[in-house]
Amino acid sequence: MSTDTAAHPALDDTAFFAAFVDTLIPPSAASESRGKLPGAGSLGLAPGVAAAIRSSAQLAPVVEAGLAAIRSEGFAALELSRRVELVEAQLTAHPDLIRAVTTPLYYAYYQHPTVLIGLGVPPRPPFPEGYEVEATDPELLALLRSRA
Amino acid sequence: MPTLSTPPSEVRYILPMPNEPVGVLIIGAGASGGAFAWSIADAGMSVLCLEQGPWMRQSDYPTNTMDWESRGATEFSPNPNTRITAREGTTGGPADYPVNADGTPIKPVMFNAVGGSTILWAAHFPRFTPRDFRVRTDDGVADDWPITYETLEPFYALNDQMTGVSGLAGDPAYPYHEPPLPPLPIGATGNALARGFEKLGWHWWPSDSAIISQNYNGREACINLSSCGSGCTHGAKASTDITYWPYAQRKGVELRTGCRVREITVGENGMADGVRYYDEDGVLQEQKAEIVVVASNGIGTPRLLLNSASERHPDGLANSSGLVGKNLMFHPYARIRGVFPEPMEGKGPGGCSIWSHEFYETDRSRGFVRGYSYEMSRGAGPAATAVGGAARGDIPWGPGHHDAFDALHNHTAGMVGITEDLPDEANTVTLDPDLKDSSGIPAPKITYTLSENSRRQLAHAVERGDEVLRAAGATDTWFESPIEQAGWHLMGTARMGTDPKTSVVNEWGRSHDVKNLFIIDGSIFVTSAGVNPTSTIQALALYIADSIKRNIGNLFD
Secondary structure, three states: OOOOOOOOHHHHOHHHHHHHHHHHOOOEOOOOOOOOEOOOOOOOOHHHHHHHHHOOOOHHHHHHHHHHHHOOOOHHHOOHHHHHHHHHOOOOOOOOHHHHHHHHHHHHHOOOHHHHHHHOOOOOOOOOOOOOOOOOOHHHHHHHHHHO | OOOOOOOHHHOOOOOOOOOOOEEEEEEOOOHHHHHHHHHHHHHOOOEEEEEOOOOOOHHHOHHHOOOHHHHHHOOOOOOHHHHHHHOOOOOOOOOOOOOEEEEOOOOEOOOOOOOHHHHOOOOEOOOOOHHHHOHHHHHOOOOOOOOOHHHHHHHHHHHHHHHOOEOOOOOOOOOOOOOOEOOOOOHHHHHHHHHHHHHHOOOOEEOOEOEOOOOEOOEOOOOOOOOHHHOOOOOOEOOOOOOHHHHHHHOOOEEEEOOEEEEEEEOOOOOEEEEEEEOOOOOEEEEEEEEEEEOOHHHHHHHHHHHOOOOOOOOOOOOOOOOOOOOOEOOOEEEEEEEOOOOOOOOOOOOOOEEEOOOOOOOHHHOOOOOEEEEEEOOOOHHHHHHHHHHHOOOOOOOOHHHHHHHHOOOEEEEEEEEOOOOOOOOEEEEEEEEEOOOOOEEEEEEOOOOHHHHHHHHHHHHHHHHHHHHOOOOEEEEEOOOOOOEOOOEOOOOEOOOOOOOOEOOOOEEOOOOOEEEOOHHHOOOOOOOOOHHHHHHHHHHHHHHHHHOHHHOOO
């Protein structure tokens, strides 16, 4: 658990941090293999991800420093391409920023029911229904039995 | 009351009530402890098992909740150090002890509960082959075991029945045996990879799996929850809390949970006379026993023996050979995965599909001695796909994120290469001078170096794995070698043998030094083979229990 009691103005700026995570995972139109996917910010994931980062005494100062360098009043209103440029401009000075955020962010995003539906994955826990698995190819099994 | 730092010799015991002496005291309720307890209960002696972890509840396993992937990576991580961090501030209890793994490129992983590491294992269940027991004779390396495949064969078969093993009889890589249940479906990934092996003319076979393909002994067949590695909510995967333990308890075996053994005690006659342990309330207790059996895995067992040093045994109990804690073997793993244009289902028992022994036997033209097996694995969930892809640099953040994710999710299949790790006395479990568990007991420290022979095996496994994946239709591949978080198999740290100068226990698990002290876990392995060890660990435990029962009249001669 965190022993970091410092203030985190950038992490605590929900509107800014939502725009930041929306930059990391932007919305996407439907493709051949799946449906439309929302951006991470619009799913409301920012507060939970920020809380997870705050709870780590190692990660919180790293992320806060990186975000502080990016944060500006108009960041959330910028086009995606411009937000990407602003983030990339800080990665040399803050090389651990992205990994520190993406691990909790990706877990949050890819376990969200809306995202799972978009991916065509049943939005439920595995238990109790489980899943269907393709049967073993009978031709392959026959080959093996001939070698037994 | 004694404090956690009070040396054992200065402790004055104030016990709430005396513990009745028992005939057999087992330390650890995992793979070996469960099998041994069930068997030894027939000997007519009272049997008690002390387990530092709790009983697990299937309703607590991650596959009951939407966040099953993140819970599997934190509170149910196989790495005890990760679990300790994840559970700080919770009421999870002190089941896990920390491990100083700074000195090893392969991190030891395990689980502490009734069932031990079988709670989180993949349940891949190969036996050793006959040649695995005679590597000195056949290949001139390491040492032969003092027992043979034939010694263990009846106990492999008994263990298969108790566990509920699914498989296909007739694998030419093994002496003929019949698993009690038909094989698990190998799925789209298994079918694709099997066709790749067929193209190359390489050996493959459906894995023997400790997962039931049909209803068996009150357990329901596997429904492909696909997260075997964080506990099986359905009970289809065999873990000894649901296989051996209910039967052992029915026979009268007592199992006390939350009990962490601090040391094994020795009487005036030089025999083990019991243990001192912290109970679930943290109170130091004493338990007397006629026979003490250690089943605490290849790290926990040497740790306990070294923590049991005394005036009579200054270098640790049962350690006149100096080999307690030495010859640690892990099984270095390589992961090789491919990207396929067609969909590859990610579901099914992750580690149980097909195996290959194509490169299992020694062929010195390959540049190494002994060999490795392949174990095909299925796909990952969406979150693990994203996190893993990001860590490798295959899934970027920003505008290209979704396309890169789409190319990987449900489009990968692959395998792990499991290499035979040869014993080396420089690879050790010792006691850390500073690190302690929550009871104040010194924690283990691992010192391990990957050998040149292992490096060459891993490189070969990666190259040949790439070849077979491309033969199966993969358009791209990647690998991780050695896999860091894969020290599942903890072996060799209290090896068996007939010579007390070069081994810790004899050919049926009895300490050379202390005649009523037995060791039954992976510590007693002489060599590691190139396959998962649990089937052999449990067969050994059953064999040792049988040996004790057969020799009960002159057990301590």
